[in-house]
Structure formats: C-alpha cells, structure tokens
Amino acid sequence: MSNVILIVEDEKKLASIMADYLTLAQYESHILYDGADVIDWVKDNKPSAILLDLMLPVKDGMQLCKEIRAFSDVPILMTTAKVEEIDRLLGLEVGADDYICKPYSPREVVARVKAVLRRVQSTQQNTGFRLDVDKYQAHFDGKCLDLTAVEFQLLKPLAGEPGRIFTREQLMRNMYDDNRIVSDRTIDSHIKKLRKKLLALSDELEFIQSVYGVGYRFSLTHPTQNSVYT
Structure with a gap:
C-alpha cells in the first residue's frame, strides 16, 4: 500500500490546506477537484486512504463511495457541510470508515486519518x-x-x-x-x-x-x- 492520501474536494483552498497538513504529518497527497476521474485514479494508484467530500461536481461522494467499495477496501473518510447528512449517510451505510462535518480542523482530520490507518494495519496484523x-x-x-x-x-x-x-x-x-x-x-x-x-x-x-x-x-x-x- 502506498503512503498517498487522495483528497477529493472541490473547494480548492481547503484541499490545498489539507494537503499541506498531510505533508507535515509525513504523508503524500493527491488532489482531485471533482468526481470524474476518481475511480480510475484509485484503481491505478491504490492510495492508503481517501478524504472524500460528499457534494462534488460530476459525481457525488455517495456514489463514488459505493463504486469504490465494489473493488477496494481502501479507508474512506467522508466529509460534508451539513450535520443532518451525517445521520443519513450512517443510515445508508454506504461504506465510509469515518464521517467528518465541515467546518473541520485540519489537525483533527489528520488525526482521524492516522486512527483509521492504525485500525486497518492492526486488523491485518492481528488476523x-x-x-x-x-x-x-x-x-x-x-x-x-x-x-x-x-x-x-x-x-x-x-x-x-x-x-x-x-x-x-x-x-x-x-x-x-x-x-x-x-x-x-x-x-x-x-x-x-x-x-x-x-x-x-x-x-x-x-x-x-x-x-x-x-x-x-x-x-x-x-x-x-x-x-x-x-
């Protein structure tokens, strides 16, 4: 598995800030601003985790999450600007590993990425x-x-x-x-x-x-x- 975190976020400034924080945490990052090329990129590059915004141009995060889960168990942390959407997503069980509500602290997001990756690594090692x-x-x-x-x-x-x-x-x-x-x-x-x-x-x-x-x-x-x- 690579050390790359894929950021799928249409707010370019937010995506850039998140990439900077991930770099400080010793991760590489790649940014996509809409959902058009996400599936092909994930298949070709196999990132360590995906930070996926719910509301995206071309194809939304919910659909992307379902499609990714059809071929990959890569950890997905889904972000959304509306609190009520968190409950809806949890109810649908679309396959995300974590849900983060905007506005968020980049430091908190990095901490959550680390936590999800530790959990995945622990599961693989223990089983x-x-x-x-x-x-x-x-x-x-x-x-x-x-x-x-x-x-x-x-x-x-x-x-x-x-x-x-x-x-x-x-x-x-x-x-x-x-x-x-x-x-x-x-x-x-x-x-x-x-x-x-x-x-x-x-x-x-x-x-x-x-x-x-x-x-x-x-x-x-x-x-x-x-x-x-x-």
Whole structure:
C-alpha cells in the first residue's frame, strides 16, 4: 500500500490546506477537484486512504463511495457541510470508515486519518488473513484461495471487520448492487459453499461463524470457544 492520501474536494483552498497538513504529518497527497476521474485514479494508484467530500461536481461522494467499495477496501473518510447528512449517510451505510462535518480542523482530520490507518494495519496484523481485491483471492498462513465474485463480495465485509455481526440483509447489500431481492436461504447457501472453500486455508478454524437468530461474523477463534456460535 502506498503512503498517498487522495483528497477529493472541490473547494480548492481547503484541499490545498489539507494537503499541506498531510505533508507535515509525513504523508503524500493527491488532489482531485471533482468526481470524474476518481475511480480510475484509485484503481491505478491504490492510495492508503481517501478524504472524500460528499457534494462534488460530476459525481457525488455517495456514489463514488459505493463504486469504490465494489473493488477496494481502501479507508474512506467522508466529509460534508451539513450535520443532518451525517445521520443519513450512517443510515445508508454506504461504506465510509469515518464521517467528518465541515467546518473541520485540519489537525483533527489528520488525526482521524492516522486512527483509521492504525485500525486497518492492526486488523491485518492481528488476523493474518488478507484479501486481494484485484485477484478475488483470500490469503492465510501462506495459503491462497481463489473465490468467485459473489463469494468475494460476501467475505469482504466480514473479514474487513472481524468480530462484527452482520445480518443477512447487510451481507446481501454488499453482494449485489442492483437492489435485487434475495432470500435468506440464498445467503445461507452461499455461506455454506464459502465455508467449504475456506477449509483449504485451515481445517481447524471456522472463519465464518453463525450467531443464532442474528447473522454471521468472521473470527479466527475456534467456534467451540463461544456458545453463541452454531
């Protein structure tokens, strides 16, 4: 991963100030002033994090966040000038890692960027489990597993937040972006197939564990260590 923070902000003065503060914090930065070229730039450059304004020319931050999440887990910190939009964004769960309301302190934004990057690094180091978003592969303990697009989209949110319980509805929204109707049985069927494939990485760990009556969570502990798992 690079040390570049992508700033997507149409207020040029604010973007410049933010870039200066990131430079002082030992980060490189790149600025885009509208949403037109963001997706291609992210795919080509793989930044460490993205500071993404909600209201942008050409394509807004909400749509960009959804499109980025279709191929990348890069940390996204979304900014907005309206407090009420924060609640709306949280409700929609568009995939941002943090939400910052304008006007903001550049020092606070830098602190939040550092916090998000530390959390991502800690998760990667502690789990030893890694997903390759370009090749649709899962890596663990020196082993590699090829996944289908649907399997990868199902596993990505789970592995991205170990320990968090995801409902079937939340997993469905991550798997499909066309608002199709999928039954709980369909999700359970995909989980069952994915679990079988994950045995190739470890036959001792059940990476995806069921939480009775709620949904699923990702864990590297043995399921018998906690009675809520089935």
